[in-house]
Amino acid sequence: MDGWGTPSLDVSARLDRPLRRDAPLNKLIVCGSVLAGDALALAVAAKAAFWGRFIGENPPLEPYLMTFGGAALLLFLAFRRAGLYRFEVVASWPRWTGRLLAMVGAAAVLLIASLYLMKRGEDVSRVWLLTTFAGTAALMLLQRGLLALFVARRVQRGTFTRSVAVVGAGVQGRQFLEHLQTQGTLWKRVVGVFDDRRTRLEAARGTPFRGDLGVLEDDVRAGRIDEVIITLPWSARSRIVAIVNRLRDLPVDIYLGSDLIAYALPAHQPGLIAGVPTFHMVRVPLSGLRLAIKWFEDKVLAFLLLMLVSPVLLAIAVAIRIDSPGPILFRQKRYGFNNGPITVLKFRSMRHEGKGARFRQATRDDDRVTRIGRFLRQSSLDELPQLLNVLNGSMSLVGPRPHPVELNEQFAALIDGYNGRHRVKPGITGWAQVNGFRGETDTIEKMQARIEHDVWYIENWSLWLDLRILLMTVAKGLVHPHAY
Incomplete structure (x- = not known):
């Protein structure tokens, strides 16, 4: 045990391990399994009770089928209302046995x-x-107990683990970690405590201390942290606001352990972590089922599109080879998800200048553009090789367009919230592009408008929005005046 009342952690070993980005999806699968198991338990209990009660008889089925449907609906609503389908409840079984029996009885x-x-x-x-309700309760308790044992074993292997960073090395941080320990929340693993003010570290004696907010940002970008819990006193209002604003562009969930400060940051959701009241200030935009839908959309549509346009890809490759010397594909380093470097593929549309050429943003009537390249850029056909980026997982079909490294770093220093566009994978097309914000960004106002559209897309993502953007891209891609 350390000075916080929590088990001592091998922080260096933990931080060297890659973050399990699939933890929310795994939890969703567990909760779905519980729901399916409950339905099966009710069906089995009802069928067994029917056989036992009516041996050798043949009563009318209609009233029993209607009663079964009513029982299923009532149990689902009661369990959902009681929170019995939350992962935390499933994992901490049998603590919630009394609530389940009460809901079945009700x-x-x-x-x-x-x-x-x-x-x-x-x-x-x-x-x-x-007999049906009694058998249902018994089977539900059995299947939830077995599932809890399975979850406990998988938690030890990190399957459901969420890596937590605590901001604040004061009394609130100590109390939070002590409570986390008493609740036995195994799937919440504290990787370290962070605080800019080293004068407060006396309260953190014996605790893994990682450093200031700069170190925290580096750890998040390196994929080492899932959640950030801010445990500061209510009087530190301005400091908490500054911390949230500094971290909100990172792909990490941010929780606030205080309550009065939430009025200054309205985009929050109240909740509990190990029984401690918190406010969920910033949410990872794509996780769980939404992330699975996005992944499936990308892989299936990218593969189908690649098969469909393969003759066009071959024709373009031949045309580029004939038109000018140099490689067919142009590879460029850009920033992707969580500011990680990716290599973006495009058909080469400019003269080949060799390695080490200085970056210059394309402009109207750019003399570097080849004859075939001008057509490819105006029609956006030069972007087609990025379907391979989608298949290898570095890009999505729809998302904020990845900017060249030099351009990215230039505007990240000028525009607040610029890096918020890196909370999702970059896309071949995006909401900004179909709304006219593409091509050269020679003023900060143009880039600001593009970022605003990117952020709106991230915060309002849906499958239907992606399909709408893809259709708009097809309709506008061949005639857009800003593509040069």
């Missing part, structure tokens, strides 16, 4: 009362009904 009483009021009570055997 559903049974409501169903019996409903049958009585509808004057259908004589159509359904009371023995069957009570």
